[in-house]
Amino acid sequence: MIFWVIAKRELKAWFVSPIAYVILGIFALLSGIYYSFSMQRFDAILQNAEMQARLMQNPEVLNYININSLLINNVTSFTFMLLLFASPFFTMRLFSEERINSTYELLMTSPISIWDIVLGKYVAAAIFYLIALSTHILFLLAMFGFGNPEIGPVFSSYLGLFLAGLAFGAIGCFTSSLTKHQIIAVFLAFAINLVFLMISWGAENAFGNLATFLNNASISTHFENFNQGIIFVSSSVYFLSIIVLFLSATQISVKSLARS
Amino acid sequence: MIEVQGIEKRYGLFNALKSLSFSVGKGEIVGFLGPNGAGKTTTMRVITGFYPPTEGDVLIDGFSVTKNLDEVKKRIGYLPETPPLYPEMTVESYLKFVLQIKKTKKSDQKENLEWALEKCGLKNRRRSVIGTLSKGFRQRVGLAQAIIHRPPVIILDEPTVGLDPLQILDIRQLIQSFRGEHTLLLSTHILSEVTAVCGRAIIIKSGRIVHEQSLEESSQKKSLEEIFLEVISKDDFETNLGPDSKKLASV
Numbered sequence: 001m002i003f004w005v006i007a008k009r010e011l012k013a014w015f016v017s018p019i020a021y022v023i024l025g026i027f028a029l030l031s032g033i034y035y036s037f038s039m040q041r042f043d044a045i046l047q048n049a050e051m052q053a054r055l056m057q058n059p060e061v062l063n064y065i066n067i068n069s070l071l072i073n074n075v076t077s078f079t080f081m082l083l084l085f086a087s088p089f090f091t092m093r094l095f096s097e098e099r100i101n102s103t104y105e106l107l108m109t110s111p112i113s114i115w116d117i118v119l120g121k122y123v124a125a126a127i128f129y130l131i132a133l134s135t136h137i138l139f140l141l142a143m144f145g146f147g148n149p150e151i152g153p154v155f156s157s158y159l160g161l162f163l164a165g166l167a168f169g170a171i172g173c174f175t176s177s178l179t180k181h182q183i184i185a186v187f188l189a190f191a192i193n194l195v196f197l198m199i200s201w202g203a204e205n206a207f208g209n210l211a212t213f214l215n216n217a218s219i220s221t222h223f224e225n226f227n228q229g230i231i232f233v234s235s236s237v238y239f240l241s242i243i244v245l246f247l248s249a250t251q252i253s254v255k256s257l258a259r260s
Numbered sequence: 261m262i263e264v265q266g267i268e269k270r271y272g273l274f275n276a277l278k279s280l281s282f283s284v285g286k287g288e289i290v291g292f293l294g295p296n297g298a299g300k301t302t303t304m305r306v307i308t309g310f311y312p313p314t315e316g317d318v319l320i321d322g323f324s325v326t327k328n329l330d331e332v333k334k335r336i337g338y339l340p341e342t343p344p345l346y347p348e349m350t351v352e353s354y355l356k357f358v359l360q361i362k363k364t365k366k367s368d369q370k371e372n373l374e375w376a377l378e379k380c381g382l383k384n385r386r387r388s389v390i391g392t393l394s395k396g397f398r399q400r401v402g403l404a405q406a407i408i409h410r411p412p413v414i415i416l417d418e419p420t421v422g423l424d425p426l427q428i429l430d431i432r433q434l435i436q437s438f439r440g441e442h443t444l445l446l447s448t449h450i451l452s453e454v455t456a457v458c459g460r461a462i463i464i465k466s467g468r469i470v471h472e473q474s475l476e477e478s479s480q481k482k483s484l485e486e487i488f489l490e491v492i493s494k495d496d497f498e499t500n501l502g503p504d505s506k507k508l509a510s511v
Contacts, residue, residue, distance in 0.1 A: 005360045009346070016348045106344035106405065109308045110361045111333040 002112045006120025010094070011127060020128075023089050027082065028135040034078045035139045042071045067149045073227050075139065076157040080223050083129075083165050084197060088189035090128050091172025092182040094121045095254065099180035104257060118251050122173055129165040133158065153229030160226020163239040164219060168193055170246035177253040193219075196242075261286045261413055261443040262307060267316035269302050269467075276302045277467040279316065284460075286412075287440040291454030292447040294464040295492050300447040301341060303464070304417050307445070308338045320413055334363065337411040341418055343402025347391030351382055351401055354390060355408055362409040376408040380434065396427035403434065407442075414438060416446040420453060432457050451485050465492050 014020040046065055053061045098104040107117050136158075143149055168189070175188035200218030203211045215221050219242070222235035262284040269277040276299050284290045294300050305311040307318050309325045309332050317324050323331040346354055355376060359369045377383050380400040385393065390401060399419065406414055419435070420428045435457050438444050448454060454461045455475060461484060463471040470491040475484070 002361060002363070005357065009349075009357050012353075013346060013348050101344060101346060102340055102342040103344040103346060105305075105310060105338070105340040106358070107361065108310050109333055109336065109338045110358075111330050111363050112361055 002116045003120035003123060006107075006117060007123040007127070010121055010124035013097075014093075014124070014128065019089075019093075023086065024132055024135065027086050027132050030082055031075070031079055031136065031139075034082075035075050038071055038074045038078075041074075042067070045070060067143065067147045068153045068229070072143065072149055072154055073157060075136075076161055076227055077224075079133075079136070079161055080164055080220070080227075083132075083161065083168060084193045085190070086132070087129075087165060087168035088172050088175070088186040088193070090132070091125050091169055091176055091189065092185045093176070094125065094173055095177040095250075096180050096182045096185055099257075104254075108257070114251050114254050118173070118247055118254060122169065122247060122250075125169040125173065126166055129162060129169060133161060133165070150229075156229045156231050157227050159231065160223050160235075163226070163236065164223045167196075167219060167239050167242040167246075170243040170250070171196075174246045174250045174253065177250045177257070261288075261321060262445060263319035264303075264307065265317050265319065267303070267306055267313040267318060269299075269306060269311060270314045275467060277306070277313075280464070280467065280469060281316075282462055282469060282472065284443055284445055286443055288460060289435065289439055289444045289446070289458045291458035291461045292445060292464070293449065293451070293454060293461055293488060294447075295449065297466075298464050299467040300464065301417055302467075304338070304415050304445070304447060308336050308415055309333055310338075334409075335412050337406035337409065337414045339402045339406040339414075339416045339419060341421070343398055344405065345390045345398060345401060348389065350387055350389055351377075351393075351404075352386040354401065355404055358405050358408055364409045372408050372410060375410075376404040379407065379437070380404040381430065396423050396430075399423060399427070399431065403431070407438075412443060414442050414444045416444070418448055419446060420448065420450065428453075451488055455484055463488055463491055 049061050049065050053059050095104075098107065108114075140154065144151075171192045172185070172189045175192065176182075176185040178188065179185055196217075196219040198218075200215050200221055203214040203218075206214055216234075216238075219238075222232070222238045225232045225235045264280060264282050266279040266281050267277055268275070268279055280299075280303060292300050292303070302311065306313045306325070307320070309329045312326060317326050318332075319325075320332045321335050323335070325332050346357075349357070352373070355373055356369070359372060364372060377386055380403050382397070382400055382404060385397060388397075390398065393401065399422075403416070403419065406416065416435070420431050423431065432453065435444065435446065439459075446458070458475060460474050461472070462469060471487055473484070473487070
């Protein structure tokens with residue numbers, strides 16, 4: 001399990017540098033701010049509904065107030081967008097750092113395969129995503145403590161977030177392997193992530209098969225499937241194919257590092 | 261031990277190595293000399309399997325870098341020009357990491373670690389963070405990294421560059437202690453270094469071997485320095501351009 005050795009080293013290196021804490025802190029802060037705003041909005045909606053129920057003497061109205069769709073999905077949708085912009089920072093140093101330290105010469109002249117290197121780095125990034133998402137445990141505890149959301153859709157939303165994060169991670173891995181400048185890796189990853197987000201925007205003006213294609217090519221469509229509480233096989237396959245595609249590209253790019 | 265068979269390396273039109281052939285026997289220490297840009301680093305990278313050669317082959321202990329790369333990598337310890345260090349790790353954890361990626365047997369790891377620390381004089385620096393070490397100590401950690409899995413072939417790319425005279429002496433003594441046990445190829449452009457530690461010198465210029473001589477017999481008429489200056493200043497109107505460029509020029 002050589003890739004695990006590399007992943008472990010990567011994670012340790014991350015957590016001795018201040019950047020990991022800064023990025024985690026900003027991630028937690030932004031999602032925290034959004035969470036508290038959503039909470040206020042949900043509170044307003046709830047009070048409004050209670051008033052209507054009293055006025056109309058019809059408690060049925062309250063049944064339309066669903067904490068899953070009105071609060072949790074709101075937060076996870078925001079987190080999805082946040083991940084899209086934050087994940088390039090999670091992955092920027094993966095390969096760039098090796099070039100700066102010239103440690104890629106050590107890795108490439110060791111009896112390990114390039115897949116070991118790529119997988120090791122990627123697993124480290126995946127664990128970092130889990131740590132970033134685990135900052136949401138606080139919000140979830142509050143929601144489950146004071147309300148009674150359904151656990152199934154919450155699980156599916158977070159699974160979607162994690163899968164989307166993994167897809168962004170594979171993209172970030174790839175851009176990091178292209179350059180030794182971390183900032184260039186970040187912007188390239190932004191660009192690719194945004195392409196995957198915006199590709200569906202053209203669907204409104206398209207017809208027939210083209211519209212279907214554009215919609216299904218977008219990462220947000222597939223995330224929304226998960227966010228609605230439905231685990232589609234097609235959406236899981238979509239995320240997996242992005243991951244496989246970009247990790248293979250990374251492998252080729254790392255291999256060609258020595259071949260230039 | 262090292263058998264370089266007519267390797268060529270082209271980067272686009274640039275021909276960095278032109279059918280370079282030489283061999284290094286078991287236990288020998290060979291100095292690889294040449295002006296900057298002669299192709300020393302490229303040759304070493306081809307030997308370690310970092311670059312695949314455009315043509316030709318290198319055999320390490322009978323294994324070919326183009327066919328049996330993994331076996332070759334197991335038998336080679338390599339110190340690149342800049343030591344490949346992770347500045348945030350401690351010396352000990354870094355060397356343990358290297359042992360793992362070199363696939364050293366679990367049972368040998370502890371012994372190898374102590375041996376390399378002892379050999380490179382890093383015993384009382386084992387808990388230091390690499391980023392805080394001086395250049396001399398970093399170079400030693402780099403050396404420790406190259407020898408820790410006890411490879412039969414050790415390749416050192418300018419191991420003494422940027423060190424003070426005392427540190428250079430230390431490193432030289434260390435290199436000499438490998439004589440007989442390990443096969444060692446080191447590149448440098450400091451001539452006195454070669455005469456001090458090597459049994460043989462190979463001088464290359466623009467990707468070609470221009471001189472090869474044993475330093476064991478002291479009955480040489482000319483000193484290595486004279487020979488070096490003579491062969492590298494010879495202007496033979498050669499360019500580093502490959503066969504394709506001639507075609508281009510004629511168009």
